[in-house]
Amino acid sequence: MTTDPGLAPALRRAAQAPILVIACDYDGTLAPFVDDPTRAIPAPGAIEALVRLAGLPRTTVALLSGRNRAALARVSGAGAPVVLVGSHGSEWEGGFATPLDDDEVALLARVGSRLGEIASRTPGAHVESKPTAAVLHVRPVEDPALRERAMAEAMAGPAALDGVFVTEGKNVVEIAVREASKGAAIETLVERAGADLAVFIGDDVTDERGFARLRDGDIGIKVGDGPTLARHRVADIDAVVGLLGELAELRS
Ligand SMILES: [Mg+2]
Known part of the structure; x- marks a missing residue:
């Protein structure tokens, strides 16, 4: 070189x-x-x-x-x-x-509650809270159809909100409000x-x-x-x- x-x-x-x-x-x-x-x-x-x-x-x-x-x-x-x-x-x-500004705090709360709703109707799923992100985990969900539905709902719902940064993995989706x-x-x-x-x-x-x-x-x-x-x-x-x-x- x-x-x-x-x-x-x-x-x-x-x-x-x-x-x-x-x-x-x-x-x-x-x-x-x-x-x-x-x-x-x-x-x-x-x-x-x-x-x-x-x-x-x-x-x-x-x-x-x-x-x-x-x-x-x-x-x-x-x-x-x-x-x-x-x-x-x-x-x-x-x-x-x-620190997160007021808009980011509000967006994170909205993302967390939307993911919480999805988890609440998906036995085995849970939501992890991070300082700048909320994470939906569906790995423990036994029924593959429920797992897929939860992931699809997360991607179509909170992951599609303006201002979020999404990292999708296998059986997990992380939605951050700060890149x-x-x-x-x-x-x-x-x-x-x-x-x-x-x-x-x-x-x-x-x-x-x-x-x-x-x-x-x-x-x-x-x-x-x-x-x-x-x-x-x-x-x-x-x-x-x-x-x-x-x-x-x-x-x-
Ligand atoms: Mg290097």
Whole structure:
């Protein structure tokens, strides 16, 4: 893979941003894949570079992972001042997440009660309440016809309401009133910091939702091969560590 000629000017631009957010995926971006995911330790220098950047004025650094937040903290060894965001952007350190607004609270209550009605006429079904979502579980329902009816009712009813985000699985449907995606997480980081510019670095298909939501002037960097919406690309994890060190140097 050839060096991306646009990357050096992009890094210089990032270094000069009055308020900067740098968000990094973890696995495959800062840590090599290994058979045992609990042993996916960061590449040498990776966390040091993030901590150095996070210690600079007007600079927010976040790890943005599909892992749950506790596992991300454990495996990466990272912590404050680096912000850890887990579960594809839905899991934040206590107090950092934006609380639901009145409309979202009302919508969530409506979704929960509609799912509750469906569950009440479907023996074995239950509704799980999450902070930003309600989840209908029909796996324990013995009669397959009832199971299918409940799922169909959920999809045609509360899952079709305006403003919800639906994740349908086998015998489960989760209906959220707040989108959980790396894109939404980056937007939250940018809003919180009042950032002029965001850098997002990732290697996987789930990171594309992050690249897709970057603004003009933000800097998306794809790690490795494969189609991407990111404007920039680096070959591997070592190159990520190198560019983070270079950015820290330029911004110091
Ligand atoms: Mg990854």
